[in-house]
Amino acid sequence: MYNVIQLLAKYGAHILFVVLEIICFSLIINYNKAQKDIFINSSNVLTSKIAEQQNQILQFARLKNQNDSLMIENANLIENLISIDYASDKIPNPDSILNQYSLIPAYIINNTTHLRNNYFTLNKGSREGIRKDMGVVSSHKGIVGIVRNVNDNFASVISLLHSQTRISCAIKNRLGHGTLVWKNMDPLRMNLESIPKHEKIAIGDTVITSGYSTMFPKGILVGKIEMYNVVPGSNSYNIVVRLFNDLSNIQYCYVIQNRFAAEQTQLEKEVENE
């Protein structure tokens, strides 16, 4: 209490000054129209500036969540695209085929592209429904690889850039299909083999997945034909495909879940065993 009195004795006049000025300004703002308008306008500008700054900071903090939700949205859109590709086929489809594929968004947390055999690691595993031999795409434009091993929380993916990669591909609007392999060490180019040389192809044709496996649905874009030739004595083209996506800088991807994969493989195995 004594301190308070001492403070008032020492700074009372200054405090009084501040108090009186505050009273005056509140009077000015409340009872004078011109000043009130200016005050409201200025404070609006100020508060909106502050709100904007705050929003920017918060948005930065929320980027991760936004990205996650966008990925889920993208997954749905790509699912729809795949379904539309199937629906536009001439063969009448049962309704269930529209939902044959569903996509699981995931982040790539480890990635190499400079080795002969490259692998990715995803941040989701069997808990999210990822199983062995599922296909992985980075968007509708570009495949990434095939799931090799899964544990509870992580999945290891064989990259496209792997010496053992064999993916069945076709050329859009043309006949025949071949196998996509990675022969050179160039992370942007792959080779498409065993397209018979009597088929007509041209530079710039789009290479898509053929849909002849359980991993990838038909029609996912892979790349463009950059160059082709026929090796003498061979029966098929040697095609260099330039990939649409650069595997060295992708950050997230979608794992393709094929609901009927087990059925299909089981049937195919039965045929093989006969």
Next chain:
Amino acid sequence: MNNAIPTNIIRFIILYLAQIMIFKQVTFSLGGIAYIHFIIYPLAILLMPVKTPRAVLLIAAFVMGLALDMAYDSVGIHAAALVFTAYIRNIIIAFLEPFDGYSVADVPTVKQLGFGWFMSYISIGLLIHIFVYFSIEAFSFVYFFEIFLNTIFSFIVSFIVIIVTQFIIRTKY
């Protein structure tokens, strides 16, 4: 010293009446905009005895300012400016302190502290008051040009009026 209080109260009343009855009516305009206002009421605060406590100055200024605002129909503007002037007054006095300091009974008038001192004291105080007053009236430095012109012209005329009245009416306190 005892005479100082009634003298000051009378001076307050006279200056208040003079301001609202005479000088409020006189406003010259230049180029369509009123730039010349007579503002003499800060004299009431500026002429209070040197050693007046700051709190008394502030409250006196607040009351005077509100009374003027009632007449001018501009709630708070004169009060805010005059409270500021009352607050800054002691700083000006300290700034202009003569070599041998002030005595307790000193009143800042021509008679007691000399013409030169009085001129600089009144000009600084009045200029600050007028500038603050027009700034608060405009309420935004977007109108800096208007504030500046108003301040300069009003200061000149008000200063002349104050100096003249100081030579006509010489109070002891």
